[in-house]
Amino acid sequence: MDAKLQKQDASAVIDSLESFLLEVTDAVNATLDLDTLLNRVAELVHRAIKYEIFAILLLNERTQTLRIRFQKGHPPEVASRIRVKVGQGITGLAAQLGEAVLVSDVSEHPEFISSGVGARSELAVPLISKNKIIGVIDLESPVPGYFNIEHQTLLTLLASRIAVAIENARLYSRVARQAKSLALLNEISRDITSILNLDALLDRIGKSLARIIDYQMFSILLLDAGGTHLVHRYSQRFNENIQLKHDIPLGRGLVGYAAEHNQPVLAPDVTEDPRYIPLNPETMSELCIPLVYKSKVIGVLDLENTRRGYYNEDHVRLLLTLAAQVAIAIENATLYERLALQEHRLEQDFALARELQLRLLPQGTPKIRYAEIAARFTPARTIGGDLYDWLTYSGGDLTAVVVGDVSGKGAPAAIYAALVSGIMRSIAPEEPGPAEMLSGLNHSLAERPTPAHFVSMLFVLWDAKQMRLQLANSGMPRPVRCRQGKAESIDATGIPAGLFRSVNYEELTLEVEPGDLFVFFSDGITESTNADGEEFGEKRLYKIIEQNGNRSAVQTVSAIFAAVKEFVGEVDAFDDQTVVALKVKDSSKK
DSSP, X not given: OHHHHHHHHHHHHHHHHHHHHHHHHHHHHTOOOHHHHHHHHHHHHHHHSOOSEEEEEEEETTTTEEEEEEEESSOHHHHTTOEEETTSHHHHHHHHHTSOEEESOGGGOTTOOOOSSOOXXXXXXXXXXXXXXXXXXXXXXXXTTOOOHHHHHHHHXXXXXXXXXXXXXXXXXXXXXXXXXXXXXXXXHHHHTTOOOHHHHHHHHHHHHTTTSOOSEEEEEEEOTTSSEEEEEEEEETTEEEOOOOOEETTSHHHHHHHHHTSOEEESOGGGOTTOOOOOTTOOEEEXXXXXXXXXXXXXXXXXXXXXXXXXXXXXXXXXXXXHHHHHHHHHHHHHHHHHHHHHHHHHHHHHHHHHHHHHSOSSOOOBTTEEEEEEEEOSSSSOSEEEEEEEOTTSSEEEEEEEEESSOHHHHHHHHHHHHHHHHHHGGGOOOHHHHHXXXXXXXXXXXXXXXXXXXXXXXXXXXXTEEEEEESSSOOOEEEETTEEEEOOOOOOOBTSOSOOOOOEEEEEOOTTOEEEEEOHHHHTOBOTTSOBOHHHHHHHHHHHTTXXXXXXXXHHHHHHHHHHHTTOOOSSOEEEEEEEEOOTTOO
């Protein structure tokens, strides 16, 4: 009868244990939040074993140390600092052996590590998942011999289920953290790629990175132009921006090594790394990530922390992903900065060129007998290819008026215009007639041909003594004469100079009358276009000339430019604009 009762009691115990284990399995698998899970584990273990001191230590595989992840009964300030190497202490021994360690009296165990709670007995059971140690469950009691073999067996059975649940929760937490990090990385990447000011970009990178990794010291170092030193471009120490002046030679220190070998450097304890340069006494761990653009290292992200072992492989993988976008953003901002500097220099050069070009133009209008002259030139860009000039022949009664338009725009056209002006002035002492001047100019330009460059020119010779105009044209728009309020074109045409070696130019002689108004202009006037794509055209120009036929040369030029400006509105000029007007006076009046 006693044997039967014992058998029934044993069966009841087994049924109760199985029921408890199922309950444990259901409870630990019902959540993927690690903190919630560990709290439930503590409660379930306490139901089976009435402990006073409890801890779950998780293993850091890289450092092979156990750290308390959850505890009850230990002083918090002590528990947060405890790090147990595998093989050390009772918990470290359980992790090393991969089996439970039961100590009835810790005072007799040489490996016991005290947390200051007066423990006398201890039971440590390893957490094993997929044949791998992930941590240890540790129970302590102030009573010697408190734990027994039944406790050990039960806790070992619980540990196998708890280990699986912890691994699942850690995996879920890791995946959730990675998903959050990737979303944050994507947001940061979009943010930084829109910034083209390098200093603003580096500051944004530093602040954005703090949202991913809680660094204490951070620097961005960029490789100098010579590729021999890393220069501190951005540095932050304990949330304060600082300026670091010392450059680091390529290959020296952790950052130099990362840049030279194009690989991340993870130093859990800088004091044990011979490459470390002791610049910051607070630094205990450091992570250096090279910035690579088109297979070339352009700099390094450097993170430092006052805690040993703070950075890990997850940080490395995360920052390698971010570093690719950071490198592109930095390179874009650097290129923009370089282009902005070049543009500023070009603007300065163009401003000087514009000043020089304007100085090459006549600084006023000549005082000539029986006529007045006015002129205006507006380049489409900072400098342009239109030109005008006047030359006074010996005797004072002959004055040459020149209006030209060089092919192209900008600096090349301006340089070619200066060449044309120089050639023309070299011929001028011979006092040639209009056709002779254009032939000489064409011959000189044809001897030194420049691809895609030529010049259209109108050369007009005012003879105050004979009261007449002589003119020849090499491709400029036909000049206009306004007499008694009627504007008509002068049928003078020709081939631009500089295209062919031998060209004959036709010369016209026009008898003038007092009040005659002659207007010479470049095609930038008639071809000015408004927002609708409509050109100003000759009809509008002739109308403006007729309306101002009785006014002075200066007033006529001003009226033409005002009409063109009103017509085009906000549309930028496509071509240079030049107008020269000559108004004949009454020769009988002095």
